[in-house]
Amino acid sequence: MGKHKSFDVTKLPGFTFLALLSFVLLYAPIVTLVFYSFNGGNSVNQWGGFSFKWYAIAAQNEAVQGAAMRSFVIAIWASVIATTVATMAALGTTRRGKFKGQTFIYIVINQPLMVPEIVTAVALLIFFSSIKIATGYTGLGYLIIAHSAFCVPFAYLPIKARLEGMDTAMETAAADLYASPWQTFRYVTLPLLMPGVVAGAMLAFIISLDDVIITEFVKSAGQDTLPTYMLGQLRRALTPEVNAISTALLAVSVLVLTLFFLATRKRG
Numbered sequence: 001m002g003k004h005k006s007f008d009v010t011k012l013p014g015f016t017f018l019a020l021l022s023f024v025l026l027y028a029p030i031v032t033l034v035f036y037s038f039n040g041g042n043s044v045n046q047w048g049g050f051s052f053k054w055y056a057i058a059a060q061n062e063a064v065q066g067a068a069m070r071s072f073v074i075a076i077w078a079s080v081i082a083t084t085v086a087t088m089a090a091l092g093t094t095r096r097g098k099f100k101g102q103t104f105i106y107i108v109i110n111q112p113l114m115v116p117e118i119v120t121a122v123a124l125l126i127f128f129s130s131i132k133i134a135t136g137y138t139g140l141g142y143l144i145i146a147h148s149a150f151c152v153p154f155a156y157l158p159i160k161a162r163l164e165g166m167d168t169a170m171e172t173a174a175a176d177l178y179a180s181p182w183q184t185f186r187y188v189t190l191p192l193l194m195p196g197v198v199a200g201a202m203l204a205f206i207i208s209l210d211d212v213i214i215t216e217f218v219k220s221a222g223q224d225t226l227p228t229y230m231l232g233q234l235r236r237a238l239t240p241e242v243n244a245i246s247t248a249l250l251a252v253s254v255l256v257l258t259l260f261f262l263a264t265r266k267r268g
Contacts, residue, residue, distance in 0.1 A: 030250065033243055033246055033247065033250075034243075034247050034250070036240060036243050037054065037055070037240060037243035037244045037246070037247040038050050038051060038052065039051070039054070039240045039243070040053055041240070042239065042240070043240070044238050044239065044240055044242070044243060053240075054239070054240040054241045054243065054244040055244045055248070057241050057244075058241050058244045058245050058248070061241070063224075063229065064226070064229065064241075064245060066224075067224045067225055067226045067228075067229040068226050070140070070223065070224070070225050070226075071209055071225040071226040071227070072209070073140070074140060074143050074144055074147055074208060074225065075147070075205050075206075075208040075209040076205065077144045077147075077148070078144055078147035078148045078151050078204060078205075078208040079151065079155070079201045079202075079204040079205035079208060080201070081144070081145075081148040082147075082148045082149075082151035082152045082154070082155045082200075082201075082204040082208075083155045083159075083197060083200050083201040083204055085148070085152050085155075086109075086152050086153075086155035086156035086159050086200055086204075087155075087159055087193070087197055087200075089105075089109055089152070089156055090156055090159040090160040090163050090196075091163070091189075092105075093105060093106070093109075093160065094160055094163040094164055095163065095168075109152065109153055109156055110153045110156070111153075112149065112150045112152070112153050113153045113154075117150075117213045117214065118213055120150065120214060121213045121214045121216070121217035121218070122217065124146045124149075124214060124217060124218050125217040125218060128142045128146070128218055132220075138220040139220075140223060142218050142219075142220075143215060143218055143219055143223065143225075146214050146215075146218045147208040147211060147214065147215075150207070150208075150211070150214055151203075151204035151207050151208055152204075154200070154203045154204050154207050155200030155201060155203060155204040156200065157200070158196050158199040158200045158203065159193065159196040159197055159199075159200045160196075161196065162193055162195060162196025162197075162199075163193060163196065166189075166192050166193065170188050170192070171184055171188050171189055174187070174188045199260050202256050202257075202259055202260045203260055205256060206252075206253055206256045206257060206260075209226075209227075209249075209252065209253070209256075210227060210249070210253060211225075211227065212227045212228060212231060215227065215228050216228050216231070226245065226249060227249070229245075230242055230245055230246065230249075
């Protein structure tokens with residue numbers, strides 16, 4: 001019998017063309033945005049010479065400074081809380097055998113990934129509005145809690161994947177040497193798990209930093225983050241300043257995602 005040729009989708013007619021077309025359609029608008037962020041003119045789509053003018057204007061804009069600081073504060077707190085919860089959830093679902101209700105727990109943890117974000121945003125709006133009326137508190141705590149809840153599954157996935165790839169032999173050896181469960185976790189499990197924890201924290205951070213829908217629904221007056229500030233500017237007079245802010249936010253996202261890739265890639 002002759003050898004059967006293995007199927008290779010990349011050999012199909014037109015595959016290369018469609019792949020290149022997809023990349024162009026996805027990234028051409030982003031490249032255009034970055035290009036016009038260095039526009040020295042006052043138009044967002046008419047070239048007026050190369051300049052860092054709008055970056056300087058954005059950096060000196062107090063509203064942009066406040067929104068950027070608010071975004072980073074929320075993202076840092078949300079990533080810390082989400083990663084802590086995700087780590088405990090990952091340990092509880094992987095460091096034990098099959099148990100009743102395990103599938104339901106997976107569904108609960110990953111619910112923000114399965115439900116449209118607008119549904120989550122409306123639910124959070126209704127829930128937090130009742131609390132705001134009852135307590136009178138309208139601080140950033142609501143945004144931090146909302147972002148933390150939304151980011152848990154994003155932090156959970158890389159941590160769970162790291163745990164599933166870890167050999168339990170060292171943890172068993174630590175227990176045989178009379179280490180307590182806490183000592184085993186602190187000195188053995190956590191150091192081995194740390195790449196997954198760092199990756200989960202970075203992913204949660206970038207998801208929180210870029211979020212628009214949940215922030216728009218939950219925030220109170222004067223609590224614009226950088227993405228919601230940019231959304232508001234799009235409804236007014238549009239200037240290349242928005243391009244500059246978008247490019248800066250894109251650079252931060254690319255940097256964090258690059259670090260995420262380096263933290264999660266398999267060593268040889």
